[in-house]
Amino acid sequence: GAVVSQHPSRVICKSGTSVKIECRSLDFQATTMFWYRQFPKQSLMLMATSNEGSKATYEQGVEKDKFLINHASLTLSTLTVTSAHPEDSSFYICSASDGGGAQGNQPQHFGDGTRLSIL
């Protein structure tokens, strides 16, 4: 159980293009999903926390108008990189938890990731 699917797995596009990435929890409902970015040889950095039915919470330094997050249902969150530029090229990964309660002791399960290359 606890499968998270992410699509697409690879995107190559021109500078100025907007790119939409989908994250789906396949066998559980995820009230909260998370979006991360990972640059080569670096760790995962949390970009934002996506809450179903409400606005996402962005980490410091992440532009909310640049990275649009929509969490329209309990099984789907989307990240749109608007007007992407070469510096936005990175590995974007979503995650979701199938529980957590107030203590947050349930592990997060990650999607396959999306490798974004902006030319």
Added chain:
Amino acid sequence: RKEVEQDPGPFNVPEGATVAFNCTYSNSASQSFFWYRQDCRKEPKLLMSVYSSGNEDGRFTAQLNRASQYISLLIRDSKLSDSATYLCVVTPVYSGTYKYIFGTGTRLKVLA
């Protein structure tokens, strides 16, 4: 100081060896701890949660030392397939939505 620190390695060990990694964290009130493994250009996969009393899963043993604020991962009888980057994850208690804080990862190479 980083919130979660790991020795980046790489740790090069022969097959069958025992290897241990440590991870230190700065927030003494951190609540949950996990080890994930990440293969090159892939997503992280949960290896094991870390419990206060320590826990074991086959060849893998995880320990938590709250007094010294570190967690450890011990791998016995290393296999070639254990080669990966091992990520330490800490969940600070001040975070209402239990955000993950990742370490930079420790690279392990198991050599034939």
